[in-house]
Amino acid sequence: xxxxxxxxxxxxxxxxxxxxxxxxxxxxxxxxxxxxxxxxxxxxxxxxxxxxxxxxxxxxxxxxxxxxxxxxxxxxxxxxxxxxxxxxxxxxxxxxxxxxxxxxxxxxxxxxxxxxxxxxxxxxxxxxxxxxxxxxxxxxxxxxxxxxxxxxxxxxxxxxxxxxxxxxxxxxxxxxxxx
Amino acid sequence: xxxxxxxxxxxxxxxxxxxxxxxxxxxxxxxxxxxxxxxxxxxxxxxxxxxxxxxxxxxxxxxxxxxxxxxxxxxxxxxxxxxxxxxxxxxxxxxxxxxxxxxxxxxxxxxxxxxxxxxxxxxxxxxxxxxxxxxxxxxxxxxxxxxxxxxxxxxxxxxxxxxxxxxxxxxxxxxxxxxxxxxxxxxxxxxxxxxxxxxxxxxxxxxxxxxxxxxxxxxxxxxxxxxxxxxxxxxxxxxxxxxxxxxxxxxxxxxxxxxxxxxx
Numbered sequence: 001x002x003x004x005x006x007x008x009x010x011x012x013x014x015x016x017x018x019x020x021x022x023x024x025x026x027x028x029x030x031x032x033x034x035x036x037x038x039x040x041x042x043x044x045x046x047x048x049x050x051x052x053x054x055x056x057x058x059x060x061x062x063x064x065x066x067x068x069x070x071x072x073x074x075x076x077x078x079x080x081x082x083x084x085x086x087x088x089x090x091x092x093x094x095x096x097x098x099x100x101x102x103x104x105x106x107x108x109x110x111x112x113x114x115x116x117x118x119x120x121x122x123x124x125x126x127x128x129x130x131x132x133x134x135x136x137x138x139x140x141x142x143x144x145x146x147x148x149x150x151x152x153x154x155x156x157x158x159x160x161x162x163x164x165x166x167x168x169x170x171x172x173x174x175x176x177x178x179x
Numbered sequence: 180x181x182x183x184x185x186x187x188x189x190x191x192x193x194x195x196x197x198x199x200x201x202x203x204x205x206x207x208x209x210x211x212x213x214x215x216x217x218x219x220x221x222x223x224x225x226x227x228x229x230x231x232x233x234x235x236x237x238x239x240x241x242x243x244x245x246x247x248x249x250x251x252x253x254x255x256x257x258x259x260x261x262x263x264x265x266x267x268x269x270x271x272x273x274x275x276x277x278x279x280x281x282x283x284x285x286x287x288x289x290x291x292x293x294x295x296x297x298x299x300x301x302x303x304x305x306x307x308x309x310x311x312x313x314x315x316x317x318x319x320x321x322x323x324x325x326x327x328x329x330x331x332x333x334x335x336x337x338x339x340x341x342x343x344x345x346x347x348x349x350x351x352x353x354x355x356x357x358x359x360x361x362x363x364x365x366x367x368x369x370x371x372x373x374x375x376x377x378x379x380x381x382x383x384x385x386x387x388x389x390x391x392x393x394x395x396x397x398x399x400x401x402x403x404x405x406x407x408x409x410x411x412x413x414x415x416x417x418x419x420x421x422x423x424x425x426x427x428x429x430x431x432x433x434x435x436x437x438x439x440x441x442x443x
Binding site for chain 1: 181182184185186187188189191192193201204205208209212215216219220223224291292293294295296297298300328329336338343344363364365366367368
């Protein structure tokens, strides 16, 4: 990250974290609430490529870990994973002209992220994460991040100084893209 | 590289020797963010409440009347049982047993509920500065709610008894002489009660209380839950038993932190 990117990215991260810890916790569907932090990691990968996706995913996950009783570093690991995966998808040259690209990747990435969190949680001593509430958590996080994916990508575009992109969902070329 | 850092952090957190470092970081983060999240909630919640209230005004009025009636009945019961409680307290003091009513409490307001989709926990607006420490039991809504697992200067996180990492020693039956362990099975699910011998006589709906064992993790005789279901497991010497918490963990607003520290 260069120049204004770091403070802007931190500001976006801070806003999303505060929203996650306040308004989002009040939204409950089937006992589960959305996970904007996971959505932000995916959006950072889509908007900024593999490296930025990894950094934002790691830092946002780590920030969330400070407030959870799950093992410290678990959300950071998941955030890094989904951020890198989203960045790799962009770097692989997948067609991004389709308006469904961002919501689709945000939704799919979120589902993978929640399942990854549950599996790692089970490995680290919480076996019930694989059964209790997993379906509801996957469903809610997937749908909400799918809907908000475009908005989160726009926030990341602004953070990375790419707000003048021609197409809202297509986004600019990022480091690692095929020219 | 970042994956490696994450794995290292998880390893550090899981090792008891370095756990205090991550606990310290979490404590600082809670103290820094608490005023911020509280301010945002103060601004946004009234707006949400206004819309919710205007839509549900009729049902809220009816619910309010029912609650007033319930409060009246509970006041009556409270007055009737005051004398009995005094007798119990005197008997317990004669036996040198700790009595919940004799222990100091800190009343706290719940500010956040289930921070993660996989945890059953609540955040309180009181922390170490108010005498709330890690390990202290939390009661409310008629029964045991959970135990403090993190405490910062001004906030505390309580692990609810329904959390899959929670385990409470319980007693029940005639003279509370049968002991078992109640383990959480995730938010919204009944607790699993383990180590009950196959021939034990059980009644659906009977109360289970903290037994005061396990290094005194909880004071004895706090209502934990009511027996929900039981069946003998073929080929096993134990029964499969579940219990629903006495306290309505979905409707917590204020709770009492009992200033009781486990004798570890």
